[in-house]
Amino acid sequence: MYRDNVTWVYRLMFSKVGNQPDAEDLTAEVFMTALRPLRISASIPEVRKYLKMTARTVLASYWGDRMGREVTYIHVDVPEADEQRPVASDAPDKVRSLLERLPDNYRCILELRFLQAFSVREAAAQMGVSVANAKVLQYRALRLAAQTSGEEAP
Amino acid sequence: MTRTVRRFVEGLLRGQPTGRARPDDFEAQQMKAAIELRSARLGSDSPREEFVTDLHRRLAGTTEPAPDGTRRRVVVGTGLAAASAAAGLVVGRNLLRPSGAPGPSAQGVLEPNAGAWRAVGASADLSEGGALAFDLGSVRGFVHLAAGKLEAVSGVCTHQGCKLWLDAPEQRLRCPCHSTSFSLQGANVTHQLPIAPAPLPKFQVREANGVIEVYAPTEPA
Numbered sequence: 611m612y613r614d615n616v617t618w619v620y621r622l623m624f625s626k627v628g629n630q631p632d633a634e635d636l637t638a639e640v641f642m643t644a645l646r647p648l649r650i651s652a653s654i655p656e657v658r659k660y661l662k663m664t665a666r667t668v669l670a671s672y673w674g675d676r677m678g679r680e681v682t683y684i685h686v687d688v689p690e691a692d693e694q695r696p697v698a699s700d701a702p703d704k705v706r707s708l709l710e711r712l713p714d715n716y717r718c719i720l721e722l723r724f725l726q727a728f729s730v731r732e733a734a735a736q737m738g739v740s741v742a743n744a745k746v747l748q749y750r751a752l753r754l755a756a757q758t759s760g761e762e763a764p
Numbered sequence: 765m766t767r768t769v770r771r772f773v774e775g776l777l778r779g780q781p782t783g784r785a786r787p788d789d790f791e792a793q794q795m796k797a798a799i800e801l802r803s804a805r806l807g808s809d810s811p812r813e814e815f816v817t818d819l820h821r822r823l824a825g826t827t828e829p830a831p832d833g834t835r836r837r838v839v840v841g842t843g844l845a846a847a848s849a850a851a852g853l854v855v856g857r858n859l860l861r862p863s864g865a866p867g868p869s870a871q872g873v874l875e876p877n878a879g880a881w882r883a884v885g886a887s888a889d890l891s892e893g894g895a896l897a898f899d900l901g902s903v904r905g906f907v908h909l910a911a912g913k914l915e916a917v918s919g920v921c922t923h924q925g926c927k928l929w930l931d932a933p934e935q936r937l938r939c940p941c942h943s944t945s946f947s948l949q950g951a952n953v954t955h956q957l958p959i960a961p962a963p964l965p966k967f968q969v970r971e972a973n974g975v976i977e978v979y980a981p982t983e984p985a
């Protein structure tokens with residue numbers, strides 16, 4: 611039960627919080643929480659559904675504690691099959707299409723910083739701008755990305 | 765760009781856990797976009813093998829059959845009400861980290877009818893962050909320094925009276941009976957009981973001439 615599910619639960623959490631320590635804590639919490647109810651003989655889809663519901667509650671509680679609001683949340687209506695794929699969700703596709711709609715320099719700074727793990731300094735050198743400039747670019751790019759993805763949301 | 769978002773993004777890109785903030789709508793939207801971007805990084809969303817193994821071990825540890833033959837009820841605390849209620853058990857994030865949430869009942873100070881100041885150790889033996897165990901026969905407990913101030917709490921679990929032991933590296937007082945643990949200040953940190961056990965009573969404690977003294981009941985005549 612644990613080994614079959616730990617990876618997708620972790621990936622789901624990572625996709626919602628974006629950092630390893632919190633993703634690990636939340637994953638642990640999901641399994642700690644779900645442990646007892648799951649010991650009763652449950653079918654595989656039931657186990658998955660229960661873990662997901664638990665994950666949703668755990669994530670909501672985490673954001674409530676950290677930010678007083680749900681910055682991200684887990685959709686329960688995502689088809690189960692999606693989580694069995696090696697990649698947890700369609701996030702990379704979504705991000706790609708989001709990036710494609712941004713101006714070149716904005717797309718470039720976000721790709722370097724978030725996807726390729728460049729430091730501000732490295733990203734600035736790569737783009738041929740000053741460090742201060744790169745910082746400003748990054749924050750403006752993120753603002754625009756947030757607006758763009760916000761408009762797209764239902 | 766607000767400071768809230770900037771701080772969040774900087775932490776995120778450094779791989780740090782998320783701190784507390786109170787973002788508005790648009791700030792939260794930017795955080796969400798940052799998380800989506802960060803988690804789209806290739807190869808960064810697989811769990812560490814050590815984490816997977818360690819969690820497995822922790823889960824196995826909580827599922828050993830209890831002495832009465834039933835399975836133990838696992839984990840408990842505050843927080844997480846909804847899923848837990850649905851699941852018929854109470855669970856909280858404070859198994860994983862101290863929550864700092866107030867306990868279910870107030871923490872009293874031990875005030876015996878007849879007491880005396882009794883030496884429990886030398887001040888030199890106690891460093892900031894450390895703790896000193898003492899046993900005076902009638903009472904036992906642990907004294908520690910908190911921001912230069914002496915504090916002492918009972919060393920007896922408030923659930924069923926088992927003797928607590930000092931887990932020095934974790935700065936916890938642990939109960940050998942039911943996986944209950946307390947902070948050095950006496951607050952309940954983890955437990956697996958239907959209701960959180962009360963915090964540990966405090967002792968009056970003072971320092972006199974380099975000696976730590978606790979106000980304890982006098983021995984019966």
